[in-house]
Amino acid sequence: MKRWSIALLSFLLILASCAPEDTDDEQVVQENEDAEQQTSIVPSYKLNDESYRVILPYQTSEARGVITNQMGNRVDIDELEQGLMRHSKDIFDPEELYFQEGQYLNSNHIFGWIDANNPQLDEDELEDMEDEDKIKTYKNNPRILTHILEQNYLKRNEDNTVEIAGISIGIALKSVYRFQTDIGEPSHYEDIPMDEMLEKGNEVAQAILTEMRVESDESPDVPDVPIMIALYREEEHSSPVPGNFVAKTVVESGQSKINNWDTIKEENILFPSNEGKDKYPEDHEIISSFGTEIGEFFPNYVGVIGRGFYVNEELRKLTIEIPIEFYGKGEVIGFTQYTYGLIMDMFANNFDLEVRITSSEGLESLITREYGDEEPTVNILD
Structure with a gap:
């Protein structure tokens, strides 16, 4: 799947952050369900510091x-x-x-x-x-x-x-x-x-x-x-x-x-919703305003669906899906660029953020930003 890079916004490929530091996989020996030993592979790299490595072949x-x-x-x-x-x-x-x-x-x-x-x-x-x-x-x-x-x-x-x-x-x-x-x-x-x-x-x-x-x-x-x-x-x-x-x-x-x-103490909260408005009014307002800003410039936009993951009433991850109908790749790029700018202006960087722009054909582009990062990473799919 090809990815389009927009240099103006310094878009980065997500896979770059997941590149292996070492390509020398390791071999280990484990017993299978019949108590027979078999040689397995442990990949030498992980997707990030917090993930587990998985022994191959996958069981x-x-x-x-x-x-x-x-x-x-x-x-x-x-x-x-x-x-x-x-x-x-x-x-x-x-x-x-x-x-x-x-x-x-x-x-x-x-x-x-x-x-x-x-x-x-x-x-x-x-x-x-x-x-x-x-x-x-x-x-x-x-x-x-x-x-x-x-x-x-x-x-x-x-x-x-x-x-x-x-x-x-x-x-x-x-x-x-x-x-x-x-x-x-x-x-x-x-x-x-x-x-x-x-x-x-x-x-x-x-x-x-x-x-x-x-x-x-x-x-x-x-x-x-x-x-x-x-x-x-x-x-x-x-x-x-x-x-x-x-x-x-x-x-x-x-x-x-x-x-x-x-x-x-964990919660998954839907935005917009009465529960989100009552429990987390500031987040509800930002997400609603984000949707309003998009709707003013793109007539095919129908609304945003947000999901906030909270730990001890603190937002840890926000996932937003934006369904919209597109009629060309240029429209996808323009919409993604505009959304990128809104993210920079409206959302703090003290939580993980994932914005999925979709159409009836599936995922069109993905914008992600990890906790503490100043700029999001963008993938436009073709």
């Missing part, structure tokens, strides 16, 4: 595909996976360890825990109930647990072998329980209070930990390493923004009991 999860069956919202799936890795960095050092998808919990383990930790209603009894009684039964027995995600973190030994050094477990829990009394009937929605969700999350986490620490034919064969467990609160099914992690704990090797949880 997919033992529970591959389960997450897409269990979680219906793509933004929640992405945030659960990426957010769990983000929180893992506080425990498992990306400078020292390598990332690998979970290799110990398979689909049978996960579906078994989901069934064991959610109410199982008697279908025959439900058939004999009136509709109002069915609704009441479903509401009183919400299925809160959605998914269990495993990630592995590996260390390299002096003899060039790698072994597991830590495991992260993400537990996805509903904020809204959606159900139908019969196939084809309208959906009903029941809000799950935070305290009820946390109680269920704690219960599920302890049950999973206990089974991971026990050696038996039914339990997963998990090494005795530190395990980080994080609770994720999903957004409602149709939400354009994901939910967020709400709590995490670390259980050291040799331990099989959760003693306490650390509260996580």
